[in-house]
Amino acid sequence: MALQRVLLLSFYIVFFIAFTTTSAASDVQLLLQNIKPSLQGNTDNLLLSSWNISVPLCQWRGLKWVFTNGTSLLCSDLSSPQWTSLSLYRNPSLHLVSLQLPSANLSGTLPRELGELSTLQSLYLGVNGLHGSIPLELGYSSSLSDIELSGNSLTGTLPTSIWNLCEKMVSFKIHGNSLSGSLPSPALPDATCKNLQFLDFGQNRFSGDFPLFITRFNGLKELDLGDNNFSGPVPETLAALKLEKLNLSHNNFSGVLPNFGESKFGVDVFEGNNPTLCGHPLGPCSGSSGMSPGAIAGIVIGLMAALVVVASLLIGYFQGKKKRHADEEEEEFEEVEDEEAGCGEGKLILFQGGEHLTLEDVLNATGQVMEKTSYGTIYKAKLADGGTIALRLLREGSCKDGGTCLTVIRQLGRVRHENLIPLRAFYQGKRGEKLLIYDYLPNRNLHELLHESRVGKPVLNWARRHKIALGIARGLAHLHGLETPITHGNVRTKNVLVDEFFVARLTEFGLDKIMIPAVADEIVSVAKAEGYKAPELQRMKKCNSRSDVYAFGILLLEILLGKKPGKNGRNGDNVDLPALVKVAVLEETTMEVFDMELLKGIRNPMEEGLVQALRLAMGCCAPVATVRPSMDEVVRQLEENRPRNRSALYSPAETRSGSGTPF
Ligand SMILES: *[C@@H]1O[C@H](CO)[C@@H](O)[C@H](O)[C@H]1NC(C)=O
Ligand SMILES: *[C@@H]1O[C@H](CO)[C@@H](O)[C@H](O)[C@H]1NC(C)=O
Ligand SMILES: *[C@@H]1O[C@H](CO)[C@@H](O)[C@H](O)[C@H]1NC(C)=O
Ligand SMILES: *[C@@H]1O[C@H](CO)[C@@H](O)[C@H](O)[C@H]1NC(C)=O
Ligand SMILES: *[C@@H]1O[C@H](CO)[C@@H](O)[C@H](O)[C@H]1NC(C)=O
Ligand SMILES: *[C@@H]1O[C@H](CO)[C@@H](O)[C@H](O)[C@H]1NC(C)=O
Numbered sequence: 001m002a003l004q005r006v007l008l009l010s011f012y013i014v015f016f017i018a019f020t021t022t023s024a025a026s027d028v029q030l031l032l033q034n035i036k037p038s039l040q041g042n043t044d045n046l047l048l049s050s051w052n053i054s055v056p057l058c059q060w061r062g063l064k065w066v067f068t069n070g071t072s073l074l075c076s077d078l079s080s081p082q083w084t085s086l087s088l089y090r091n092p093s094l095h096l097v098s099l100q101l102p103s104a105n106l107s108g109t110l111p112r113e114l115g116e117l118s119t120l121q122s123l124y125l126g127v128n129g130l131h132g133s134i135p136l137e138l139g140y141s142s143s144l145s146d147i148e149l150s151g152n153s154l155t156g157t158l159p160t161s162i163w164n165l166c167e168k169m170v171s172f173k174i175h176g177n178s179l180s181g182s183l184p185s186p187a188l189p190d191a192t193c194k195n196l197q198f199l200d201f202g203q204n205r206f207s208g209d210f211p212l213f214i215t216r217f218n219g220l221k222e223l224d225l226g227d228n229n230f231s232g233p234v235p236e237t238l239a240a241l242k243l244e245k246l247n248l249s250h251n252n253f254s255g256v257l258p259n260f261g262e263s264k265f266g267v268d269v270f271e272g273n274n275p276t277l278c279g280h281p282l283g284p285c286s287g288s289s290g291m292s293p294g295a296i297a298g299i300v301i302g303l304m305a306a307l308v309v310v311a312s313l314l315i316g317y318f319q320g321k322k323k324r325h326a327d328e329e330e331e332e333f334e335e336v337e338d339e340e341a342g343c344g345e346g347k348l349i350l351f352q353g354g355e356h357l358t359l360e361d362v363l364n365a366t367g368q369v370m371e372k373t374s375y376g377t378i379y380k381a382k383l384a385d386g387g388t389i390a391l392r393l394l395r396e397g398s399c400k401d402g403g404t405c406l407t408v409i410r411q412l413g414r415v416r417h418e419n420l421i422p423l424r425a426f427y428q429g430k431r432g433e434k435l436l437i438y439d440y441l442p443n444r445n446l447h448e449l450l451h452e453s454r455v456g457k458p459v460l461n462w463a464r465r466h467k468i469a470l471g472i473a474r475g476l477a478h479l480h481g482l483e484t485p486i487t488h489g490n491v492r493t494k495n496v497l498v499d500e501f502f503v504a505r506l507t508e509f510g511l512d513k514i515m516i517p518a519v520a521d522e523i524v525s526v527a528k529a530e531g532y533k534a535p536e537l538q539r540m541k542k543c544n545s546r547s548d549v550y551a552f553g554i555l556l557l558e559i560l561l562g563k564k565p566g567k568n569g570r571n572g573d574n575v576d577l578p579a580l581v582k583v584a585v586l587e588e589t590t591m592e593v594f595d596m597e598l599l600k601g602i603r604n605p606m607e608e609g610l611v612q613a614l615r616l617a618m619g620c621c622a623p624v625a626t627v628r629p630s631m632d633e634v635v636r637q638l639e640e641n642r643p644r645n646r647s648a649l650y651s652p653a654e655t656r657s658g659s660g661t662p663f
Pocket of ligand 5: 205207208229231
């Protein structure tokens, strides 16, 4: 016993030391070793020559810094010791927040290492001679909100990863370059980039149709697509944005302009397009007008077997009432809220991003079963207009108290976060059947990624696993931090979808609240069998944020160890992961518990944040709920202990196929 305690103690001491001393001073290193040489190209640059360790950090040009504790480094006071401090650049708690070198005669290229500046908020490199392409890694600089690269000589296409910044982005300007190709759409089809106000793609060589996804950016104030090579119609929905400035001139747009309202925009906004472009403020359209482009005739596609189930549930309602228009659906929503306040009558409730759905759409969709669980079935369903949705049909008998049920559903319908799959609509049938309608994402779940070996699957190195874990943690922290906090209630790798950029998205959150206890208990028993159940949990209704943290801890161990969690697995397939780690620590074989694939390219597990992650996971799985960290704390620790070598994140094409390694 005594020996064990000594060993355990040393285990914690090692972790503690590793945890407190590992903090990369890497922003400075990145600036000197990668960013400076890349930006200046082949010629020495006057301003960049100030980035030199023999110059005090405060005098490095164009940079703003912040300490880890959130305090800004103030360099304005020339009498302060910081202004002349020659050792400041070694301070590991300094991070770059702003890089501003406009009109600085830069003649090089944008370095991919910009993506590693995780606290960088603004990047202003306008009016320089930068050439080459916009590196895909820029989209991984997770704090970037203002990007100004106008007036350079950038070429190539815009990387899709730029929309990784969607949530935070306020301003994105790349006016006056030589960028080409069509504009990539965000990975999430209904991304609204809610903070985005300024978008300037003007004077480039972009082509293709009007980028429709922009019409969903509902905070947009200024949009410039002028002087490009866009063609086709201008979508009707553009007029719904509250744009203050718009420039569509000098493209090849055609067809009927949307109705922006009298005298909102002048002729100059639309001049220089295809002569067929018409409608106010341009000339009137000749012939029969009013044909809104893209209107699709409703065609009933034969129901496939799987969806007949859904259809038969809905058909009674559908035959009774036919409601089509969005405003009527709005009314329905009110009706449900005010009068019935419950789940008695069959109703379709629409949430943000699901406004286009009608009951007919859902009814006429063709579907296939994706997954069956004890409490419901998930379908992938194709809509007549070509869109795809995911339908989750919950078994009858959930939601005994109608009022609270709908309150919870409405709360779930408001949740929007990049790491959570949004609920777009909800249907409650007369007999208590429930249909939850989500975005369909064609991604693999984390369980498959971790445990199923298949050719073509991406290598899951530490950088990628860390990104996945951080995404999940952020999603959970968001749920727990809401004004009315939501407990996920069913955290497990099967409920995490991972896209090709290793962005993780959680599904199934908050469902325990709408189940009757018997159904909820079934979820708990599955969670128990799968090893995610917190020891203090007896019934699902006692689920709380701390039990989510426990399940996250197990999930993080699963990510680190590459083994399926569970107790008393029959074929040795499932393992009590916390127990395994404890034994490894006692036997001083901690390094051996990590998944081999994860250790690839790792030289020092302490520096890479691996050991800290293991410690964090064990903390989350603490048997006593009160000592577990909050999800906010988990996010903070994961952010502080990032893997150093994140380059592998940036090559999504790297797969296991050619490696020939026995993982
Ligand atoms: C840094 O500045 C010193 C002194 O001005 C100079 O000798 C040295 O070459 C500079 N180093 C770099 C990497 O520019
Ligand atoms: C933040 O950290 C810096 C450097 O470590 C220190 O000088 C400063 O006083 C700290 N500020 C606060 C508010 O703790
Ligand atoms: C800009 O850089 C070029 C070399 O690329 C140099 O010849 C020129 O003098 C620089 N101009 C200024 C204003 O520094
Ligand atoms: C629109 O953009 C073009 C090309 O960038 C510019 O010449 C024109 O002045 C702009 N028009 C408006 C109304 O902003
Ligand atoms: C513009 O796009 C058309 C096809 O839509 C293409 O034929 C033409 O070459 C493009 N023009 C420029 C200047 O890129
Ligand atoms: C403009 O678009 C039309 C089709 O709408 C196409 O026939 C024409 O070639 C395009 N013109 C240019 C200059 O790209």
